Amino acid sequence: MFSLTVLPRGTLSTALCLLLLRLSRRRSRLQRGLWALLPFLAGRCFLAWRRWYSAYGRHPGTAQQRALCFNPSVQAADFEERFIGKASSLKPRYDFIVIGSGSSGCAVAARLARAAPASVLLVEAGGEAQRSGKTQQARQAFSCWQSEIDWGFRSTPQQNLLPKGRVLDLERGKTLGGSSAINYNLWVHGAPQDFDRWETQYGCTGWSYKDVLPHFQCLERVSPDYSEARGKEGPIAVAKLFPALEEVEDFMKACEENADAQRVADYNAGSLAGVSPVQLCTDGTGGGRQDCFSTLVEPLLRSCPNFHVISETFCRRVLLEGSDGLKATGVELELRSGKILQVQCDKEVILSAGALLSPQLLMLSGIGDAKHLKEHGIPCVLDLPALGRNLSDHPILPVLVEMPDGRKLPSRFQNSCGTHGVYFWQSKIGQSREERLGKSMGSDLETIFNSRIELSLYPKVMVHELAALLSKLTADYRSWLPLRFLSDLALQWGRWKERSGDGAFSKALELMTILNHPQSRGAVKLRSADPHAAPAVDPNYLSEKEDVDAMVEAFRRMLRIFSAPSLAPYVYAFHPATPAVDATEAEISDYVRSSIRTTWHYSCTTRMGPATKENVCDPQGRVHGVKNLRVADAGLMPEVVSGNTHAACVMIGDRIGSFIVSEHAPKL
Numbered sequence: 260m261f262s263l264t265v266l267p268r269g270t271l272s273t274a275l276c277l278l279l280l281r282l283s284r285r286r287s288r289l290q291r292g293l294w295a296l297l298p299f300l301a302g303r304c305f306l307a308w309r310r311w312y313s314a315y316g317r318h319p320g321t322a323q324q325r326a327l328c329f330n331p332s333v334q335a336a337d338f339e340e341r342f343i344g345k346a347s348s349l350k351p352r353y354d355f356i357v358i359g360s361g362s363s364g365c366a367v368a369a370r371l372a373r374a375a376p377a378s379v380l381l382v383e384a385g386g387e388a389q390r391s392g393k394t395q396q397a398r399q400a401f402s403c404w405q406s407e408i409d410w411g412f413r414s415t416p417q418q419n420l421l422p423k424g425r426v427l428d429l430e431r432g433k434t435l436g437g438s439s440a441i442n443y444n445l446w447v448h449g450a451p452q453d454f455d456r457w458e459t460q461y462g463c464t465g466w467s468y469k470d471v472l473p474h475f476q477c478l479e480r481v482s483p484d485y486s487e488a489r490g491k492e493g494p495i496a497v498a499k500l501f502p503a504l505e506e507v508e509d510f511m512k513a514c515e516e517n518a519d520a521q522r523v524a525d526y527n528a529g530s531l532a533g534v535s536p537v538q539l540c541t542d543g544t545g546g547g548r549q550d551c552f553s554t555l556v557e558p559l560l561r562s563c564p565n566f567h568v569i570s571e572t573f574c575r576r577v578l579l580e581g582s583d584g585l586k587a588t589g590v591e592l593e594l595r596s597g598k599i600l601q602v603q604c605d606k607e608v609i610l611s612a613g614a615l616l617s618p619q620l621l622m623l624s625g626i627g628d629a630k631h632l633k634e635h636g637i638p639c640v641l642d643l644p645a646l647g648r649n650l651s652d653h654p655i656l657p658v659l660v661e662m663p664d665g666r667k668l669p670s671r672f673q674n675s676c677g678t679h680g681v682y683f684w685q686s687k688i689g690q691s692r693e694e695r696l697g698k699s700m701g702s703d704l705e706t707i708f709n710s711r712i713e714l715s716l717y718p719k720v721m722v723h724e725l726a727a728l729l730s731k732l733t734a735d736y737r738s739w740l741p742l743r744f745l746s747d748l749a750l751q752w753g754r755w756k757e758r759s760g761d762g763a764f765s766k767a768l769e770l771m772t773i774l775n776h777p778q779s780r781g782a783v784k785l786r787s788a789d790p791h792a793a794p795a796v797d798p799n800y801l802s803e804k805e806d807v808d809a810m811v812e813a814f815r816r817m818l819r820i821f822s823a824p825s826l827a828p829y830v831y832a833f834h835p836a837t838p839a840v841d842a843t844e845a846e847i848s849d850y851v852r853s854s855i856r857t858t859w860h861y862s863c864t865t866r867m868g869p870a871t872k873e874n875v876c877d878p879q880g881r882v883h884g885v886k887n888l889r890v891a892d893a894g895l896m897p898e899v900v901s902g903n904t905h906a907a908c909v910m911i912g913d914r915i916g917s918f919i920v921s922e923h924a925p926k927l
């Protein structure tokens with residue numbers, strides 16, 4: 260009469276069903292059946308609730324999504340019509356089309372959308388990771404790597420790294436919010452000198468610190484303990500980790516004791532140099548991520564009816580016309596269904612696909628080094644050899660220690676970003692460069708104090724690698740559900756292990772030093788004319804000796820910090836690969852070459868500046884030689900900023916947006 264196969268899986272609900280069947284023996288068959296169905300229905304409700312909760316409940320930035328759940332009537336229909344992947348709602352033409360919804364793309368699109376009544380389309384190749392709750396915790400950023408929300412790029416073999424020809428994973432966000440949805444949330448403006456140099460040394464008028472500061476201020480909403488000069492009402496919440504951790508205090512003391520550090524109250528208020536707790540894009544409880552889509556774009560979707568967002572839609576190329584000088588007229592899009600269509604723009608196309616993909620899009624559209632385009636059979640419409648050159652990225656060097664038993668990190672570490680303290684300083688190489696150039700460069704090294712550990716050190720943590728591997732496989736074979744299920748299971752297990760606070764995650768500390776002014780430059784090129792092929796990315800790390808020397812100095816200083824009285828009690832053993840204190844220069848530089856990896860700060864590939872052969876865009880982001888086409892992302896930087904690049908990218912988006920609005924203002 261009643262088959263057990265329809266019961267929900269799990270022993271508890273099965274036992275409950277059997278119990279109810281037994282209790283209800285005296286009732287009619289129908290009553291018995293209904294009673295026995297009860298746990299099944301309860302199980303179903305629970306699962307539905309879990310689904311809802313992970314999609315909407317846990318993500319603090321999605322108030323509107325939550326509102327939709329509670330009030331799924333007219334508003335919801337209206338919202339969904341314009342929001343995410345509804346190809347039917349795409350109009351044939353828009354005033355502005357922005358490609359890429361990352362740190363810069365969201366900022367530029369939001370700026371334009373607010374300039375009603377212009378119509379704006381924001382196109383994103385990735386999906387809506389925010390809804391799954393997967394991106395919520397910055398600390399778990401690494402569980403997004405190699406998953407379907409990472410583009411999964413790899414570098415070309417690096418000739419200056421060890422083992423020779425080492426290939427590095429180059430993660431990059433592929434979702435609404437772009438890399439701001441998978442990054443570590445650190446909020447660093449950069450040094451005032453960086454922006455002043457952009458103007459004086461690279462001819463980027465309008466980018467001095469005085470010019471860019473108001474953009475940082477209007478974007479951020481810092482907690483009251485920061486300087487008066489900081490933004491207090493912007494959409495992106497910025498705070499220190501709260502409550503403060505004693506380990507951070509010990510790290511800061513160690514920097515004072517053994518590394519000549521001074522405390523700095525607010526490194527985003529004029530001078531980077533010194534040691535302090537990190538500032539994170541978070542509400543301060545160590546929790547929710549403030550990705551750019553949730554903070555900048557979502558709140559506008561209802562109030563700006565002409566603002567459309569389409570996700571899971573890939574831009575294949577920019578449409579260019581050449582009768583009266585070269586001019587962008589729209590874009591070619593590939594929808595989720597595989598359908599290819601063209602959308603026209605009346606005013607401008609803005610590329611915000613990031614420093615690796617904006618150059619690729621331009622090349623696929625026929626702009627770039629004519630010889631290189633010819634190799635791939637792409638007709639060249641504009642010879643722009645500088646495109647894709649000058650790639651800059653900050654290499655990062657880790658030193659990892661295992662802590663003694665009984666020195667486990669408190670469980671609140673588990674809910675926070677992995678990076679807790681930061682120390683900006685100047686290397687001897689940096690000082691002599693300043694003397695040579697006769698100008699101040701800001702801080703050239705940034706040491707961060709990290710609770711995230713080297714994945715390969717502890718077998719338990721391998722589960723994360725397994726999860727990442729399985730996710731990658733599922734990205735390729737999406738329809739094979741068992742694999743997907745396995746990957747999710749592994750991921751959940753890893754997260755549970757991490758949360759339990761008892762596992763390997765709580766037993767290691769890391770110092771990492773970022774080289775803020777690398778001299779080495781790489782390049783982004785095409786691998787093929789297929790728009791879906793990954794670009795050939797060669798960061799060319801450590802090709803300049805000065806970079807290796809600065810990293811050797813950084814290594815020695817990290818050992819000094821670990822040996823300071825305040826931090827020494829945390830050190831049980833160094834990672835076995837770490838050179839000894841008395842290691843030779845050659846041994847340390849081998850360690851540097853075998854240990855550095857990316858900080859994901861790819862930039863400078865569509866460099867802005869006057870119309871010379873080194874620059875791709877003018878200081879307002881317009882591609883030299885093309886009308887109605889701009890770039891607004893990390894690629895625009897003439898030189899990478901001294902520090903983590905996210906805040907600078909959001910600022911770039913907002914600044915370019917303001918240029919566009921003032922240029923078109925009378926006509927908007």
Ligand SMILES: Cc1cc2nc3c(=O)[nH]c(=O)nc-3n(C[C@H](O)[C@H](O)[C@H](O)COP(=O)(O)OP(=O)(O)OC[C@H]3O[C@@H](n4cnc5c(N)ncnc54)[C@H](O)[C@@H]3O)c2cc1C
Pocket residue numbers: 358359360361362363364382383384385400430431432433434435436437438439441442443444445446447572573574575611612613614616617620858859860861892893894902903904905906908
């Ligand atoms: C793992 C990781 C950790 C990081 N941690 C930090 C940190 O803690 N602090 C910090 O300051 N910086 C950090 N960064 C760097 C920072 O996040 C990036 O510099 C910044 O987000 C880059 O912004 P962007 O707008 O240039 O590009 P992105 O944010 O990468 O945006 C590009 C967007 O364009 C989309 N796109 C690309 N091509 C197409 C196409 N053809 N069609 C449609 N859409 C397309 C992409 O999917 C993506 O959404 C981190 C980065 C990563 C990857």
